[in-house]
Amino acid sequence: MIETENLSREYGSRIALHPLTLRVTPGEILGFLGPNGAGKSTTVKLLTGMIKPTGGRARVAGFDVTTDPLEVKRRVGYVPESAALYESLTAREFLEVIASLYHQPPRSARQRIDELLDRFDLAAAKDQRLSEFSKGMKQKVVIASALMHRPEVLFLDEPLTGLDANAALVVKELIRSLAAQGRTIFFCSHVLEVVERVCSRIVIIDNGRAIADGTPAAIAGRAHAGSLEEAFVALTGARNTAEVTHDLLDALER
């Protein structure tokens, strides 16, 4: 469960997130969309207790992110936008570190690590250093690390980045299954097709403000657009794509 009430964040004079009021229920997959720099990652960092809000409040998994950030962190899984890892460790070592940080008993943690690495086709590479992993392999390790402790709420910031088609399918199916188990999923992405297919509800954010909330069909209907993609372009005020392409080609030929 995620609940926010006028949650906001400022960086000096710049407002990264205008007051946001939101409620995501257990079992729900919320797609959080927005152009680059719209405030998606800031919202995720606020909800995971990584940064503090400058206004409003938020409760995740029943705990306040400002007053009980550790309790929140114990209950959430987070896949960051960049696959940040301690690259001089091996995949197994990294996951063991993560398991220890969540106080998982070594024996059951090892079993779970083997299980997750196996599911992500990383069993053969588990003793290789992460610096030797490809982008997609690193992303799989990041996703595995977010699932290690069976989180109640999962924050996924561009989780499919770098994954091959098969792995992406697995992750999408995994997200649906986790939601079916009653977990709350907060899914940030730029890939509208994926969001449309996976999420039951979508929130579009632009310049730090939530500008649309509803099912893909409802958002498209409200924006008088034929698809979510068209609605996104209309709502975020993006330039006409044909015009941009023409300008780019023109620049290349100059």
Add this chain to the structure above:
Amino acid sequence: MLNRLLAALGVDPIQWRVLVVVYLRMDFRGTGGATTPKGRARRSYPLANLAAVTIMGSAMFAVLVVRVPDVLVSATLLTTYGALNAVMILLVDFTGLVVSPDDYVILGARPISSRTYFAARMGAVLAYITLLGAALAFLPALFYALWWQLGPLGFVATFAAVILCDVCSAVLIVTTYVALLSVIHPQRLRRAFSYLQLGLMMTFYGAYYLAMQGFSDSFLMHVSFGDRPWMWANPAAWFAALVRVVAGGAPPAVWIAAATAAALSLACVPLAAGRLSLEYAQRLGETTVIAERPRHRTGFRLPGFRRAESRAVALLIAAQFRFDQKFRMAILGIVPLIFFYLLLGLHQGALVDPFTAGMRSAAGAPVYMAVVFMPMTLQASLQYSDGWRAAWIFFAAPASAARLIIAAKNFVAMWFLGGYLLLLAGIWSFYFDRVWHAFFHAAIVGVLAHTLLQLAVLFKPALPFASEPRRTERTSKLYTVFFFGSLLAGILPIFLPLLYERPPLLAAIIALLLFVTAALEFTLRLRVNEAIGDLEFRA
């Protein structure tokens, strides 16, 4: 017991242990960068290098222990050097050692309390400091125990004095930083801290040089704390008092100093249990969200670096200087140091015309020290950057690795070494008998320094800003260059006047130098192509 102590301090023992092991493990392993086609990374052992240089320092202090008649004076020199050493390591490698911005992304969403995070980082730092302190203390401790017949207690007291002094210095530096962090914006503090680093680096180099001079100075043979009570103002002397107490017959002032050192060590425990937290890394992360306002810049056209790889390298160095605080500090840190050595050298006799000077001595060596030190250090600084991952461009673009590396070397030679030599020639021309003597001498010194630079690049060629800055690597390189540079600088003022007295020999040496320079330049291209050409990029 440790678990109970950590729990009492509000630290999670399991998380603490895991993080300390991870931090230490990472320091002994490399990550990405250039690798051979077989996937083998080029090996480097920065911690081992630093330990080797520290052991050399330990040997020097062992000589001092034997020569200086006052135990307290020699022990004070040892603890002072140890403390400065610890502070230097912390300042040079601070971001990596104490708080890494990467931690924010990896650990920010994990349930780790601020205290646990701080304790883990502190634990890793103290492990370093203790290791290096022990390496430094070993030989002096042995000589106190055997030569001074202080026995096992003297051995232990020397270790305790050096390690406690180092640890207290480290704790004070870290906690000061943390205290400032709560009132000053991280980016501003980081900048301010860099300037503090600059100031302390100057103090350290100055102290190092003066200490080396001190080995041959009779001052140390006669000085005592009784004659000069102001020496107690140095806190490192309080720790040195522990050794003097063991020697027996210590006056009350020594006992008081030793007790103060013990009290200070105890006071460091609650100080260390302060409140450095992930918040620091978080704030660092936040500052990256706010983009700097772009400034309009005119085209960059540096003479000698206007085309292809050389222009790319010049542009890159200029941009890194503007945006990379570490690189900027590495450059700025050298400039005042050069002036310090210049003044010191000129004061010591570098203004005497070497063509007409009758006597030969190492007087004026600091001037030559700067000539050797500056290009080598700059060349080393050019290799590292936090943005090392961007080096993929060197591997993706149809650029010649040899040309890139040689362009970086030429940049250092032309714009830094050349500038310094011009300044030197200008000053010398006022004092030497003939103006041409000044410029000729500067040219000879320049060719020698350039040859050394070529050798340094030949020994370890590296693409500019393409290596990950590994902890303590910079410090260990700095020490190595400094150590060998000091030796070499002492030879030049003796060797060159000898050469100038014999014109045929001088002509032969000049011809040889020019030939060696050309041959090295040629070999450099071959060597770089061989060493770098088959490397692959991995990030």
